[in-house]
Amino acid sequence: MKKLDHIAIAVPDLDAAERIWREALQLEWKGWEEVPEQKVLTSIFRAGVTRLELITPTAEDSPITGFLERRGPGLHHICFEVDDLEAEMERLKEQGIRLLNEAPRAGVGGSRVVFLHPKDTGGVLVEVMEKKKG
């Protein structure tokens, strides 16, 4: 795991959440990005060497819709960057960590990501991502 790439917070209302992080907490806002494969819109902030992402569902069947219904707004996942996603997936499986998706999915900025089962990581949803090459 190279570095903590981002922390993602699930929110039902992007405008209200952006006011908190942009105006009250004064993080530098970088822009929006939609991730159609995960049916979310992300609002991205720089936070020193890492980023904060507000994520909100764009469809009823988005995984974030169910999360917000069950848990309400709050911390959704943390994401670590790796150099070689497939190698890391193999290594994690050998360690007995279950993956929520067996094949990498498309993430923000052309990255590829997998999510680890929170029951195997102490109750925290962990995303592992490989940045777009080149």
Ligand code: CO
């Ligand atoms: Co993420």
